Amino acid sequence: MSETKTAGVRADSGAPSGTGGRNVVQLYEVARTAHLERIADTDGVTLLYREKRYDFDERVADGVRVERASLIGAAWYAATHAVDLVEVNEPLVTRAALRSLLFIGAARVRAFLTRRPRPTVVTYAIANVPTSTLRANLPWKARVKFELQRPLARRVARSLDRIAFGTPDARDLYRDEFGSTRRGAARLVEALPVAVDLGASADVARPPSILFLGDLAARKGFPDVMAAWSQVRDTIVQARLVIVGRGDGVEQARLLSKADPRVELFVAPPRDVILDQLARAKVLVLPSRRRPLWKEQIGLPLVEGLAYGCVVVTTDETGIAPWLRAHEHAVVPEAQVAERLAGAMIDALRLSVTPGDVQRALPDRDGRTAAREWLYGIEG
Structure with a gap:
């Protein structure tokens, strides 16, 4: 259990504020900057993770209670700290099931021995790939491992006191996968996000700029954006393309940015650069593509783009596609990306909308925050 960063008291030292007066542990397999930002202003939450995602920002981590914990390390933490509520990875993240069950078991034993209330167990679910698809596409060794973990995932599902679904796809999948066993x-x-305060600029139309943000990978549709760009730039002479991220497509993006003065590239920039580009872009494009073992759950760049008033161009793979369609964003059928992506980007650039117009369709409460408050029992 190395790489510990704290900003305040230990998890078992009194009643914190911001969590209904309880000690909360978020037990995740993978930690990313978005996880850190969500707890930055909340006392009483400790994030235990096993691995860092590439976008894990150490500067943000300095302001929260976060600790790296292995399988045994997580169980030891539960056995040695007072835990009132634990948020575990959703059951369909089967690789996390054993770690979750060991933590839950240790926390319950500690509560029994110390005469504390039994800790509440909750999760937030956005999984969207059926077990049948995994069984059909996993290599045999991975499939054997999955089959061994699957019963543990059912045990996690039965251990839950509350589950919040982030998309209708996830809700329907859990009904089909677990039914009455959950x-x-x-x-x-x-x-869905809430609007970021843009001040007076919210009512000023932005120049025709397109932002691709995130993993420069085929599953995120980055090659499709590269292929569509020439048609976009030839049609709208003032159009610009800004590429922000990292991944397999960095070298292709670098070559394009050197050859085309209307393309700008930022490779793994600091968070403030990302937010600055979100505040400048008119269109956020993320044409996610289906893979045998992967389907876009939501797409964090889409959420961030909406919060900053960007018009979204994506595919019907994301779990928020129905909402995007209903609010006049461009949702291209995944099977027709090659034929329709450039046209969708051009149409989005031509829309006579301001960031404020986009933001006014957003809810008054951030969806992830509202889900957390319901899960933690601290709704206003």
Whole structure:
């Protein structure tokens, strides 16, 4: 259990504020900057993770209570700290099931021995790939491992007191996968953001700029954006393309940015650069593509783009596609990306909308925050 960063008291030292007066542990397999930002202003939450995602920002981590914990390390933490509520990875993240069960078991034993209330167990679910698809496409060794973990995932599902679904796809999948074997309360809270305060610029139309943000990978549609760009630039002479991220497509993006003065590239920049580009872009494009073992759950760049008033161009793979369609964003059928992506980007650039117009369709409460408050029992 190395790489510990704290900003305040230990998890077992009194009643914190911001969590209904309880000690909360978020037990995740993978930690990313978005996880850190969500707890930055909340006392009483400790994030235990096993691995860092590439976008893990150490500067943000300095301001929260976060600790790296292995399988045994997580169980030891539960056995040695007072835990009132634990948020575990959703059951369909089967690789996390054993770690979750060991933590839950250790926390319950500690509560029994110390005469504390039994800790509440909750999760937030956005999984969207059926077990049948995994069984059909996993290599045999991975399939054997999955089959061994699958019963543990059912045990995690039965351990839940509350589950919040971030998309209708996830809600429907859990009904099909677990049915009556899952207990506890459930609620659908769509993973939509609230508007970022843009001041007076919210009512000023932005120049025709397109932002691709995130993993420069084929599954995120980056090659499709590269292929569509020539048609976009030839049609709208003032159009610009800004590429922000990292991944397999960096070298292709670098070559394009050197050859085309209307293309700008930022490779793994600091968070403030990302937010600055979101505040400048008119269109956020993320044409996610289906893979045998992967389907876009939501797409964090889409959520961030909406929060900053960007018009979204994506595919019907994301779990928020129905909402995007209903609010006049461009949702291209995944099977028709090659034929329709450039036209969708051009149409989005031509829309006579301001960032404020986009933002006014957003909910008053951030979906992830609202889900967390319901899960933690601290709704206003």
